[in-house]
Amino acid sequence: MTKKTERLTYPFTAIVGQEEMKLALILNVIDPKVGGVLALGDRGTGKSTVVRALTDLLPEIDVVTNDPFNSNPYNEDEMSEEVRELLQKPEGLKGLSISKSKISMVDLPLGATEDRVCGTIDIEKALTKGVKAFEPGLLAKANRGILYVDEINLLDDHLVDVLLDSAASGWNTVEREGVSIRHPARFILVGSGNPEEGELRPQLLDRFGMLAEIKTVKDPELRVKIVEQRTSFDQNPQEFYKDFADAQNELRTKIVKAREILPEVELDYELRVNISKICSELNVDGLRGDIVSSRAAKAIAAFDGRKKVTPQDIYQIISLCLRHRLRKDPLESIDSGSKVQEAFSRVFGYA
Secondary structure (H helix, E strand, O other), X not given: OOOOOOOOOOOHHHOOOOHHHHHHHHHHHHOHHHOOEEEEEOOOOOHHXXXXXXXXXXXXXXXXXXXXXXXXXXXXXXXXXXXXXXXXXXXXXXXXXXXXXXXXXXXXXXXXXXXXXXXXEOHHHHHHOOOOOEEEOHHHHHOOOEEEEXXXXXXXXXXXXXXXXXXXXXXXXXXXOOEEEEEXXXXXXXXXXXXXXXXXXXXXXXXXXEEEEEOOOOOHHXXXXXXXXXXXXXXXXXXHHHHHHHHHXXXXXXXXXXXXXXXXXXXXXXXHHHHHHHHHHOOOOOOHHHXXXXXXXXXXXXXXXXXXXXXXXXXXXXXXXXXXXXXXXXXXXXXHHHHHHHHHHHHHOOO
16 A cells, blocks of 8 residues: 655745745744735736745644644633633643644635634534534634635625624634624734736725735746746656755744744834834825834844844835835735835935
8 A cells, every 4th residue: 555645835945936925924924913915916926826835834833732723822812712711720731731733724715605714503502402512614723823815805795704803803703593602713814816806895905914916927037947847846746845845944944933033023213213104104094004014024133033123124024014005096006015115215314
């Protein structure tokens, strides 16, 4: 009997181009509070390939063993009610079985029902046995992980509402016939799509921490390289992956170290003021742009192994964080990023 070969994803480090999207995804893995990534661009530019390639780089986290919500044993905001009740017993944390698990990536299909996404309650069991029999959905599985929605601009409105509620509160509530279940649903929301095929609701657009614009590669030699690499991977994934194994391990280690030093990264007051000046000059509504830019700047400093943010860090992330928050429709303006960079230059006094 032959041993089943593990299915390999396309190596993240083998992806040519799409640097914006790759950086945005890495920064969100380093600090999930950055708020997710939206990748918009032409068809056939490898948006979903980049996202799925990220799975191999995701670090391990502590979870309560066999818990369907990937509960964090050390943080009440990221644990289920059942785990919280166990912690209140005399044995406390010692009464929990804790194990390591990779950060999960969950796909949300366009045709998914609300029950599939939110979960369902077995009303018969609840009424006859008094047991809250809950069948977890995709939001439960995505807690403390990544929820990926391909063609997110085509997602049904009722599912958009569910995502907005969960993204805002970090919790998912399911109610059926007077029975209510609540569980944590804190996930990195990653979406991709082609804006020509449908508009994205402004409320959902604003929930994304970063917007990466994906453009078709124009250079003929680069296009040939991309096609040849993809062909090599499809023909022999194992051999192709070996060529990038060292680079994958190096990047994985770098992400883990960045997550460790992130709490120690400092952003000087003057730089925080300059970020807010840029947001003000661009007439960015609300304060989400200021917050996301500050977090992303710290994350990129940590990724570079530093504990102090520099103006260059801000320059690298500011367009990703603000271009979709400009009052002019960002889906119609491909130059929104340059407007942000111009504002950066004025505020920081660069030519």
